[in-house]
Amino acid sequence: MSTPILHGFPKSTYVWTARAALSLAGIEHDFVSIMPPDHRSASHLTRHPFGKVPSLTNPALYEAAAIVRWAHEVGDASLFPADPIDAARVDGLVSCVGSYAYRAIVSGWLFAFVWAKGERDEAAYEVAQQAIREVLGVFEAQASGPWLVGDSLTAADLYLGPLLFVLLINDDGKALLAEYPKLQDLVSALQAHDAFMRVSYLNA
Ligand SMILES: N[C@@H](CCC(=O)N[C@@H](CS)C(=O)NCC(=O)O)C(=O)O
Known part of the structure; x- marks a missing residue:
């Protein structure tokens, strides 16, 4: 091939x-x-x-x-667990990244505020940060730690992980992530994973 x-x-x-x-x-x-x-x-x-x-x-x-x-x-x-229920949970979290997490972190925070030019509307920024908390709280509550589902890396981690790295772009993002210990552990586990980091956008 x-x-x-x-x-x-x-x-x-x-x-x-x-x-x-x-x-x-x-x-x-x-x-x-x-x-x-x-x-x-x-x-x-x-x-x-x-x-x-x-x-x-x-x-x-x-x-x-x-x-x-x-x-x-x-x-x-x-990348998907053998157990059917766990595999379905992975699918659910992947869907949550596409439907909720990407919007909150990339569209609603990174593009709308961090990369935006001009004066910041502080009230709107707080709403955007709160939207991230609502999403991350759901992942944190469900995470096994450090991985989202079960005791090994799955597709769910490959979807959420890059979004969590977006938060490392500045102190506000780092402070948000620090509110979620299991998600911080996920970032650390991914940082230690050569195959994941080798293709990171951080190298781009
Ligand atoms: N549903 C797509 C979403 C991919 C996506 O949103 N990619 C963004 C970049 S991170 C993109 O193509 N943006 C260009 C645009 O929306 O015009 C997938 O899961 O692959």
Whole structure:
């Protein structure tokens, strides 16, 4: 089989998730960096019809979930627990990252405030921080520690982990994370995981 090629923004959390799944599974891949607005180009739309990243070629797959699932099925790492209920819990947490955590941390905090220019609306910033607390509190309550489900790394950790690293960008984010000891332990466990860190957006 030809070498898989992953296309994406170097700093994307979802790209890190997908690359981490390949890396943990022992699937060598090439990474092709694309930057906005190229994710809307005709050539990228052939790879991802909704103009998002990540996408993979060899085999052609789009959406992080598809890439993570393929890595789990064909690679060396088990990213979903064998127990059906635990596997379903992983799916639930992955869905929560896409539906709630990404919005709170990336759209509602990083883009809206940390990277935004101009004077900050402090009341709105506090609301944004509170939205992160609401999401992280749910993950903290459910986490086994250090991993989210069970006693080993799963796809759920590969999804939430890159978002937790976003919080390390400044002191406010670090203070938020410090409120959640099990999630801090998750970050430490991931920091010690070579296959995860090797494809980190921190290296991009
Ligand atoms: N549902 C997608 C979401 C991926 C996603 O939102 N990627 C962001 C970068 S982190 C993106 O492509 N943003 C470009 C845009 O929304 O225009 C997945 O799970 O792969």
